[in-house]
Amino acid sequence: MRPPVSLEQAMMFAGILFLVGLVGVITRRNTIFVLLSLEIMLNAAGLAFVLAAARFRSAEGQVMFLFVLAVAAAEVSLGLALVLWLYHHKRTVDIDRARDMRG
Amino acid sequence: MAFAFYLSAAIAIGATVMVVTSANAIHGLLYLVVSFLAAATVLLLFGAPFAAALEVIIYAGAIMVLFVFVVMILGVGSRERRARPPGRAWIGPAFLAAVLAAELAYVQATGRATVAPGQVGPAAVGASLMGPYLAGVELVSVLLLVALIGAFHLGFRLGERQTPGKKGGGA
Amino acid sequence: MLDLLWIIPALPLAGFMALLLFGGRLGGRTPAAIGCLSVGLAMVASFACAFDFILASPSRPGIERVLFPWFYAAGLAPSFGFYLDGLSLLMIVVITFVGFLIHLYSVDFMAGEEGYSRFFAYMNLFVGSMLILVLADNFLLLYLGWEGVGLCSYLLIGFWYRDPANGRAAVKAFVVTRVGDASLLIGLFLIALSLGTLDIQEAAARSGLLWPRGSAAAVAAALLLLGGAVGKSAQLPLQTWLPDAMAGPTPVSALIHAATMVTAGVYLIGRTHALFTLAPAVLSAVAAVGAATLLLASASALVQRDLKRILAYSTMSQIGYMFCALGVGAWSAAFFHFAIHAFFKALLFLAAGVVIKSLSNEHDIFKMGGLRKSLPSAFWAFLAGACSLSALPFVTAGFYSKDMILSALSASGGVGRWFWAAGLIGAFLTSLYAFRALFIVFSGPGRPWRQRAGFFMGVPLLALGVLSVGAGWLLQAGAGGPLTAGIFGSLPDGSAAGGAEGRLSSLAPPFLSVAGILAAGLLYLVLPRARRALAGRPVLSAVNGFFFSGWGFDRLYDLAFVRPFLWLARVDRADILDVPYRILALFAEAASRMLVLTQSGKVRLYVTAVALGAAVFLGLVVLL
Numbered sequence: 001m002r003p004p005v006s007l008e009q010a011m012m013f014a015g016i017l018f019l020v021g022l023v024g025v026i027t028r029r030n031t032i033f034v035l036l037s038l039e040i041m042l043n044a045a046g047l048a049f050v051l052a053a054a055r056f057r058s059a060e061g062q063v064m065f066l067f068v069l070a071v072a073a074a075e076v077s078l079g080l081a082l083v084l085w086l087y088h089h090k091r092t093v094d095i096d097r098a099r100d101m102r103g
Numbered sequence: 104m105a106f107a108f109y110l111s112a113a114i115a116i117g118a119t120v121m122v123v124t125s126a127n128a129i130h131g132l133l134y135l136v137v138s139f140l141a142a143a144t145v146l147l148l149f150g151a152p153f154a155a156a157l158e159v160i161i162y163a164g165a166i167m168v169l170f171v172f173v174v175m176i177l178g179v180g181s182r183e184r185r186a187r188p189p190g191r192a193w194i195g196p197a198f199l200a201a202v203l204a205a206e207l208a209y210v211q212a213t214g215r216a217t218v219a220p221g222q223v224g225p226a227a228v229g230a231s232l233m234g235p236y237l238a239g240v241e242l243v244s245v246l247l248l249v250a251l252i253g254a255f256h257l258g259f260r261l262g263e264r265q266t267p268g269k270k271g272g273g274a
Numbered sequence: 275m276l277d278l279l280w281i282i283p284a285l286p287l288a289g290f291m292a293l294l295l296f297g298g299r300l301g302g303r304t305p306a307a308i309g310c311l312s313v314g315l316a317m318v319a320s321f322a323c324a325f326d327f328i329l330a331s332p333s334r335p336g337i338e339r340v341l342f343p344w345f346y347a348a349g350l351a352p353s354f355g356f357y358l359d360g361l362s363l364l365m366i367v368v369i370t371f372v373g374f375l376i377h378l379y380s381v382d383f384m385a386g387e388e389g390y391s392r393f394f395a396y397m398n399l400f401v402g403s404m405l406i407l408v409l410a411d412n413f414l415l416l417y418l419g420w421e422g423v424g425l426c427s428y429l430l431i432g433f434w435y436r437d438p439a440n441g442r443a444a445v446k447a448f449v450v451t452r453v454g455d456a457s458l459l460i461g462l463f464l465i466a467l468s469l470g471t472l473d474i475q476e477a478a479a480r481s482g483l484l485w486p487r488g489s490a491a492a493v494a495a496a497l498l499l500l501g502g503a504v505g506k507s508a509q510l511p512l513q514t515w516l517p518d519a520m521a522g523p524t525p526v527s528a529l530i531h532a533a534t535m536v537t538a539g540v541y542l543i544g545r546t547h548a549l550f551t552l553a554p555a556v557l558s559a560v561a562a563v564g565a566a567t568l569l570l571a572s573a574s575a576l577v578q579r580d581l582k583r584i585l586a587y588s589t590m591s592q593i594g595y596m597f598c599a600l601g602v603g604a605w606s607a608a609f610f611h612f613a614i615h616a617f618f619k620a621l622l623f624l625a626a627g628v629v630i631k632s633l634s635n636e637h638d639i640f641k642m643g644g645l646r647k648s649l650p651s652a653f654w655a656f657l658a659g660a661c662s663l664s665a666l667p668f669v670t671a672g673f674y675s676k677d678m679i680l681s682a683l684s685a686s687g688g689v690g691r692w693f694w695a696a697g698l699i700g701a702f703l704t705s706l707y708a709f710r711a712l713f714i715v716f717s718g719p720g721r722p723w724r725q726r727a728g729f730f731m732g733v734p735l736l737a738l739g740v741l742s743v744g745a746g747w748l749l750q751a752g753a754g755g756p757l758t759a760g761i762f763g764s765l766p767d768g769s770a771a772g773g774a775e776g777r778l779s780s781l782a783p784p785f786l787s788v789a790g791i792l793a794a795g796l797l798y799l800v801l802p803r804a805r806r807a808l809a810g811r812p813v814l815s816a817v818n819g820f821f822f823s824g825w826g827f828d829r830l831y832d833l834a835f836v837r838p839f840l841w842l843a844r845v846d847r848a849d850i851l852d853v854p855y856r857i858l859a860l861f862a863e864a865a866s867r868m869l870v871l872t873q874s875g876k877v878r879l880y881v882t883a884v885a886l887g888a889a890v891f892l893g894l895v896v897l898l
Binding site: 005008009010011012013016017022024026027028030035037040043047050053054058059060061062063066067070071072073074077078081082083084085087 | 131132151153158169174193196200228236249258
């Protein structure tokens, strides 16, 4: 199957997705949304791997994508457990309230 | 074919923006599912069917569902009123993102790469996984084990404390 | 034997190490045995070396034995090497012999004291350091021994450390000699820089070539060395520490502050005589210092109440005689007197120790009295020592040695006559104060008890007594022979015989010493009431007080140095000189406080920072 566009445009696509996720992480205060934005970023990174590997018709991009996916899954499970923990202890999911490590 | 890419990319980006700016957590989750499906389409267009399948099954299918469960447990979705931060808070991050995007574009603008035609099917990926990247597979399994233990440990204590009343008030 | 020269300092140092490591665990008299054995063996080795050296060829230049090189830097290559010539031979024989006798004495004297093994450890360390000092072939090793004896002096003066007064006396001794040590060190720097070597013989040779007579470098170096000598030998102006140093145990006073350490200054000047002869002005200064000190000290000794302080001022005064002799070029006379003085001064101190101990640590002579029959050994010993100190004609060794000095003084020209006059006055005062002490302590109504000295305390008294009286005949008999030629051959004037002099001037010293004895007898035995009446008169009692305080030097130094320094310390209590360092600390604290602000605990801030950093970094990569 002939790919539709040049590699550069594909990279830009992945990059824009990544940056949107980054903005979300920085700006949102609800921890759920922070985690969602992190997922967006991870997904974008994985996409970048696959799209780049497509240039050389290599399977390694998808291998990397699988690994990224596994990491994302692990991170999500722990992150959500932490969200539950945060809610349990501070009655809020506002990430700015979790400042016990200040100083 | 290019049109399919542009359409899918636009949907993906648009849905992602909606995720980041939505007020309701459930709405955000659903927008993100849409974004993932669009991304899977893009992957298919670039000849990576295995990756596309994984995206849908694991990302949209498992991870998002997990999110839904947690949001439901916490019940924060509907209670969020002014969940979106005020407009002023977006300026800085947006500027930062724009700078990074510009750098990316600069790098990409000077490149002239052509993508190879053809698909890379699951067989090839599998062969790669079981061959040179076997160690990676093992490590990933350890990672998942770690996540499992961690989640269990964090959740175990929560479970204990959430049910003191039930134990005491039985008799 | 000469090849094993290094064993002489090594034995006491080994004794020190052994006592340091195991002394606490050894009981009874064992520490003393180790201490005495090490010094005793060193003494035997010294005698063997002396035998070999004199026998080999008399009046030859010294032999050198290098153990190993020390370091090599900036053209200087000092080594751990020993140089044996007549002068250092005399020194090691006297040091080990007198040291051994005093160690023997201490076996009984310090018995039952807390810190018995610590005492012998320090004494051994002292003997080892002193031997290194006199055997050193280069200035650096000499300085090592110099510092070592200073340390031991401090440790031993403050031996009974539980009494803070002893600690203060030890600190005073250390600080005052430190001034001298600093002067010596600067002198060594000058020698190293200007002559390019630290080897003593080599420096002597080069100074003759490079430094013209009376040149600034020679004068400066000699003056600085004199400063060091003055500090260690308790001469003007650094003499204030010696009387207070009597706070230490009596064997310490006998060994360190009479026979050996305080003569280190005399040895230094004698060893570097080549440099001093290049600066005649400084040599005159040496004699002047000696003359002034001998008068000051004799006058002060005359009015003291503490028996050991009398002996301390006496030591100061006798070393003044040695300095005088050095200053007029009578090198052999000075060192002859050193040896004899070591014998009789140690004898006097040991006898005083017997008295003090038997009266349960009583130092005041006016509380003693009538001890002639009660402590016969102490009496005869003190008598022999006092006679030798007073240079009783013909029968004592002190007579011959002091006579040599005085005749050398009178034989020297011009200014020398003033020194000779001072020496004569000093001779009169010396016998006066010596017999004053003898009469007050030992005469008078007898006490009912009687005590004999034991073996360990008796043998040293006997040996030193015999030597104080007889050593003079020994040397007179051997004058010009291989013994004296071997010992004094390395010194410029080469012989132990005195110079020519007039009849009157040769009669004056014996006359004066006998006159002093008679005067003392008159004042203290025959007419005590008249004396007391005289002493009561206002002018005389003021003079008495002036002499008693050592001519007011303590007060002078207190006003001139101690008080301003303490005032300065008070003013600087907030330590303004510490400000640069505090600024550094304050700056670090301020920076830390600023950095802490970045640790706000807000995750979003951290993410922003990472993103910002990535943007900057990527920008750099892209643009550059």
